[in-house]
Amino acid sequence: MKFKTTIAPLFLLVALPLGAIAAEPTQPPSSGPAAKEAAPAPAPAAKDEPMPLFKELDTNRDNFVTKDEAKRSAEVLARFKELDTDRDGKISGAEFKKGMQPKY
Ligand SMILES: [Ca+2]
Ligand SMILES: [Ca+2]
Numbered sequence: 001m002k003f004k005t006t007i008a009p010l011f012l013l014v015a016l017p018l019g020a021i022a023a024e025p026t027q028p029p030s031s032g033p034a035a036k037e038a039a040p041a042p043a044p045a046a047k048d049e050p051m052p053l054f055k056e057l058d059t060n061r062d063n064f065v066t067k068d069e070a071k072r073s074a075e076v077l078a079r080f081k082e083l084d085t086d087r088d089g090k091i092s093g094a095e096f097k098k099g100m101q102p103k104y
Contacts, residue, residue, distance in 0.1 A: 051096075051097065054093055054097075
């Protein structure tokens with residue numbers, strides 16, 4: 001009897017803070033990270049969206065889309081001068097990204 005009465009409060013003392021710790025982080029962040037995780041997922045897809053086109057147009061993979069390469073996309077060809085901001089006659093990945101992104 002003596003043994004049980006000393007163990008019970010001890011067990012309660014240990015179990016209570018554990019329960020408080022377990023309950024605290026699971027409650028507020030459960031909605032936080034879940035919403036945060038869902039948000040970044042579509043973001044990279046939208047960010048990368050212009051780049052598959054860039055890679056597709058850059059047939060020789062020198063990371064520049066020349067006017068010849070741009071001919072495969074009527075839109076890029078039409079905006080070639082606009083996209084080629086440094087006017088070196090080819091569109092770099094950065095130029096492409098900058099020029100195409102505000103559109104989307
Ligand atoms: Ca190229
Ligand atoms: Ca350029």
